Amino acid sequence: MAENFTFKISDQKGRLDKFLAQEIDELSRTRVQELIDDKNILVNDKVVKASYKLESGDKISVTIPPKKPLSLSAQDMNLDVVYEDQDVIVVNKPQGVVVHPSAGHPDHTLVNGLLYHTQDLAKSPEGFRPGIVHRIDKDTSGLLMIAKNDKARESLEDQLAHKTNKREYLAIVHGNFEAKIGVINAPIGRNPNNRKQMAVNPKGKKAITHFEVLEQFKNYALVKCVLETGRTHQIRVHMRYIGHPIAGDPLYGPKKTLKGNGQFLHAATLGFEHPATHKWLEFSAPVPAIFQEQLDNLRKESMKK
16 A cells, blocks of 8 residues: 655755655655656645755655565566576676666566576575576676576575676776775675665675776776675775765765766676586676766866866
């Protein structure tokens, strides 16, 4: 059933989206915008913008529709399959695609596309992520390895756990570097001040990221990041921690940044031992067009006197 909330503002409370995200635990500011778009949030019986400044006397009504059930239906997503055999698939995930169904993304995920592509996917303990052994964020592009059977899943998960596989990312980050290479060894856990963010936290889990500056531009840099561990938002959190947040990152970066479709972070290289043949396989994927366009622009700007 739908949930309904009403609020009567007794004094000025700031932005509508920020107020509702604070008052209703299950709402993020992004979700507030979605509800506004669907006319499920009204102020004084009218649709207003998420940035609407609340005033004394305003009456807010909120309707949260029941959650759609997670879908494991096959959906044609025209996947970019880089490699496939009877045991594994390597796919190049575009920006904007979630890896597997969740409460906020019940369908049109990579898993839905994989189910359309093949019926041979390893079972998952949770049931809603067949074939998935690791993830990248919705707005991070790049390479993922997919298991087509249980033996392959066990092998790939074991390689991840023992850090014997290879995962290299490219990122455009803010700022100029003094050191060209470095290692960030800082534990990551939930941000106690913002439930939507992860953060460097002494009580968090061990997290290690290696980085190398490949190109330096005016106020930006292209870096290669190599994961030694795989924590949620690890590269995004670590780069912010050292003062070089990823350009375009809506959660951890500054507002004044490069225009794009989210963070300029791309899983460019993936290597692993084949689960059956035990041969080393390694794959690379070019950065998305918008990533390349911004790189070209930064190079041109750097050449100007």
